[in-house]
Amino acid sequence: MDKDKDKRIAVLIDADNVSEKYIKYIIDEISNHGVPTYKRIYGDWTKPQLAPWKNVLLNYSITPIQQYNYTTGKNSTDAALIIDAMDILYSKNVDGFCIVSSDSDFTRLASRLREAGMYVIGMGEKKTPTPFIAACEKFKYLEVLASMASNIEETESVKTVHKNQENKVGTISREKLIEAIKTIITEISDEDGWAFLGELGSTLNKRYPDFDSRNYGYTKLTPFVASLNKFEIRSIKTSNPSITLKYVRNKE
Numbered sequence: 001m002d003k004d005k006d007k008r009i010a011v012l013i014d015a016d017n018v019s020e021k022y023i024k025y026i027i028d029e030i031s032n033h034g035v036p037t038y039k040r041i042y043g044d045w046t047k048p049q050l051a052p053w054k055n056v057l058l059n060y061s062i063t064p065i066q067q068y069n070y071t072t073g074k075n076s077t078d079a080a081l082i083i084d085a086m087d088i089l090y091s092k093n094v095d096g097f098c099i100v101s102s103d104s105d106f107t108r109l110a111s112r113l114r115e116a117g118m119y120v121i122g123m124g125e126k127k128t129p130t131p132f133i134a135a136c137e138k139f140k141y142l143e144v145l146a147s148m149a150s151n152i153e154e155t156e157s158v159k160t161v162h163k164n165q166e167n168k169v170g171t172i173s174r175e176k177l178i179e180a181i182k183t184i185i186t187e188i189s190d191e192d193g194w195a196f197l198g199e200l201g202s203t204l205n206k207r208y209p210d211f212d213s214r215n216y217g218y219t220k221l222t223p224f225v226a227s228l229n230k231f232e233i234r235s236i237k238t239s240n241p242s243i244t245l246k247y248v249r250n251k252e
Contacts, residue, residue, distance in 0.1 A: 007034030007095040007119060010088045012081050013062070014101035015043030017124070018142070020052045025145040026123060027060055030098055033121060033138075037094055040065055042081045078105045085109055089116055096120060099136070102128040110135035122209070139210040148214045172208050174216075178230050180207065182250050185231070189249060197222060197233070197246035222246055 011030055018026075030036050039062045043050050046068075057064055067080040081099075088094060096119030099106050106122075107129075113120050114137060122128070122136035126143055133139045172180070184203045189195040201221045204211045218224035225231055225248055236245045 008037040008093065009034040009096045009098055009119070009121070010038035010085070010094045011036045011040070011062075011098045012038070012085055012100065013041040014077060014081060014099075014103060014106075015041050015050050015053055015064075016077050017101045017103045020056050022142045022146060023056050023060055023062075025142065026098075026100055029123070029140055029145055030121075033098075033119075034096060036098075038088060039063060040081075040084060042067055042077045042084075044068055044077065078103065082106070082109050085113065089113060089118065094118070098123060100124065101132075104129035104132045107131045107135045133210045136209050138205055138212075140212060141210070141215060144212065144214050148219060172211060174228075177208075177211070178228055180204065181225065181228070181231065185248060185250050193249040194234070194247040195249060197225070197248050200225075200248060 009030060011026070013026070027036070039060065041053065041057065041062050042065045043053070045054070045064055045066050053064075056062075065080060065084070067076045081101075085097060085099075088097075097110075097113050098121045099110060100123045102124035110120050110122060110132065114135070120135075120137045122132060122139040123142055123145075124132070124139070126141055128139070128141075181200065181204070184200055184207075185193070185195045188199055188203065213219070213221045213224035216224055216227075218227065222233065226233055230251055231248050232251055233246060233248050236247065238245060
């Protein structure tokens with residue numbers, strides 16, 4: 001876990017497709033995956049609609065990259081972000097990328113970065129097209145990050161959003177997710193049917209990049225799986241009192 005959080009990540013933001021109101025949640029979420037070594041945001045800063053971004057860039061030490069639209073109908077911002085991403089890739093100074101956009105134009109970029117062995121996180125709004133989501137190793141919905149951050153200190157409020165969020169975010173229905181979990185447990189479990197919960201979570205993310213327990217109103221995977229009422233969960237204490245191993249198996 002600590003090794004994962006040491007990943008050096010280039011954070012590249014498409015200002016044309018992301019609101020400045022999400023910046024805190026973007027940076028906070030990145031800290032769960034690694035250390036942002038590059039923080040750049042792309043757009044035509046002469047446009048008045050990007051003015052709100054200018055007020056937050058200094059607070060988060062994000063470097064604005066100016067890109068004029070030279071031709072009507074062509075998105076020069078996307079091209080500038082893609083070129084920078086490839087330059088950073090070839091510099092070999094990072095372990096991964098976070099592409100913040102709801103634009104499918106970055107699908108091929110995400111695929112190319114993963115082909116090069118990079119850890120790729122995508123962040124965007126619910127309107128993000130499926131191809132871009134699928135191209136990322138993990139994908140986080142900005143509305144969900146904002147919602148969970150707002151409710152994190154109010155346990156009862158978090159509970160009340162479960163039904164509101166189920167089946168409304170992402171590409172995975174609750175029923176499909178239950179079947180996927182059952183299948184994965186069968187594939188990775190020991191002879192007694194128990195599977196390590198951490199491995200279950202990793203496998204789910206590989207098969208469904210936009211899976212996140214927060215999409216369903218839960219801050220952690222364990223309570224989410226327990227809420228499905230289809231699985232048994234057990235905890236095993238280790239010699240380290242701060243570490244408890246979680247295992248899960250299908251109910252008979």
